[in-house]
Amino acid sequence: MNLRSAEPGVLKLSMTVDEDKLIEGALKVLAAIRPTWIEENIKFKVFTDGITNKLLGCFYxxxxxxxxxxxxxxxxTDLLIDRNAETxxxxxxxxxxxxxxxxxxxxNGLAYEYVPGEILMEDTCxxxxxxxxxxxMMANMHRVDCGPDVPKEPCMWTKTCQFMNIMPDKFSDVEKHARFVKLIPNRQKLQQEYELLKSELMDLGxxxxFSHNDLLLGxxxxxxxxxxxxxIDYEYASYNYQAFDIGNHFAEFAGVSEVDYSRYPSPEFxxxxxxxxxxxxxxxxxASEKNESLEVTEYDIDVLYVQVNKFCLMxxxxxxxxxxxxxxxxxxxxDFLGYSATRLEEYFARKDQFLSLKMPDL
Structure with missing residues (x-):
């Protein structure tokens, strides 16, 4: 195994971890980043909350x-995520x-610091x-400047087009394909919805x-x-519309494993x-240190409320x-196919309501 520094303090290991041999692979990673750890004194815990990656906790x-x-x-997932940008x-x-x-x-992965605490749940959010x-925290992150080398353009349209170009029209599994035909609108219909959203959202201001773009409760x-x-998990982080990041977070109040959109936050909340x-x-x-502060008006809140709920559709x-x-x-x-169907069902259920929201008068 070769290793070199990817950035100051970060090692780049020339190795692949077999997802069916997590512990064996993790030990090789630990040998590079924690060479003093004795194998017999290491304990492991597989975390099962995520639906994109395999995650292993290493305790000494x-x-x-x-x-x-x-x-x-x-x-x-390299089809979906820019790993260099994630790092x-x-x-x-x-x-x-x-x-x-x-x-x-x-x-095919990362090793990083464990953050102590509890993931948010449908009640704690x-x-x-x-x-x-x-x-x-989101407001603070939204003020981060990534510097001149990162284009300050919204990633949403390019990323969605990228996904639509590689989404399957036919599944290799026959039963899955039958469900797909039954549950999911055809490509032409999805393309029409995308064009509609783009026309409705681009001019909202x-x-x-700099957005997380995947701020689910977990x-x-x-x-x-x-x-x-x-x-945590900045796989999809990039410049994007402020209202998308917030609207996406509100949509995630419904949960992932057992999705319930009655949990979508009320207008008052x-x-x-x-x-x-x-x-x-x-x-x-x-600004506060200089005693300079801007008052948040009801108009400001009304505008953001409309933007956020419209972008929730996206x-x-x-x-x-x-x-x-x-x-x-x-x-x-x-059940990714079932999850896709659930998200689209909620999209169509809320579409007219959210798109009919009007910006407040000055």
Whole structure:
């Protein structure tokens, strides 16, 4: 196994971890990044929350606070994710204090710092002690400047077109294909919906900011002792519309394993959340230190509310197309085809309601 530094402090390992031999592969990774660890004293835990990758926690008896996560990319996810950009994002956001420390990359995965805490659940995402932390963290992340080398263009249209170009029209599994024909609109219909969304959303005036783009509940870690949250899994992070990132987060209140869209946050909750977000986004710490602050008005909240709910439709559409690709290629035990159908069902159920929302008058 060859290794070299990908960036300062990050090793690039020339090796591949077999997803069916996670522990064996993780030991090779640990030999490079924790060479003093004795194999007999290492314990492992497989995390099963994710539906994209395989994740293994590595615990060492003599270093209880130094827990390593080894993440092995799901099969064919290179079709969906720019791994070089992901590595850059994690390092950049770690420097700002918004992401865990990255220790190493290997051909089909990463090794990074474990963040202590609990992932958000369908109840804790509504907790008044928790959701303001999420809103402020997102606002802070949205102010990150990636520098001149990263185009400040919304990724959403290019990424969605990319996904639509590679989504299957026919599945290799006969039974799966039969379900696909029954559950999913044809390509022409999906293309029409995409064009409609693009025409409706492009002129809403949502700012383009550095976005997580996949802020489901399982990607938010809440540490009750420190009263803080950390975002993880920056696979899809890129510049995008502010309202997409927020609308996508609200859509994820429904959960993933057992999706229930009655959990989509109420207008009253959304307005609370958006006020806290805007107060942080419009008034960064450096401004408050100078006693310079901008007042968040009801008009500001009304505008963002309309933008967020309209962009929530794009969230449903985007992840439905993503799930179709996963349904053909992923080896993870998850009903991606059913998930795609669920997202599209919610898209069509909310489409007229959300697209009819009007911007407030000045």
């Amino acid at each position: 008896a003599d270093a209880p606070d130094d827990v390593i996560l080894v993440r092995v990319y799901g099969q064919k 850059r994002n994690i390092q950049l956001l770690h420097a700002f204090g918004y992401a865990p420390n990255l220790y190493a990359t290997f051909t 509504l907790d008044p002690q928790v959701f303001p932390l999420v809103a402020v 949502s700012p383009v900011v 990607n938010i870690i809440y540490n009750s002792k420190k009263e803080c949250v950390t975002f 959304q307005r609370q959340w958006l006020r806290i977000y805007l107060e942080a986004y419009l008034n960064p710490v450096e 969230s449903h559409f985007f992840w439905a197309i993503w799930a179709l690709i996963q349904a053909e290629h992923s080896t993870i035990d998850f």
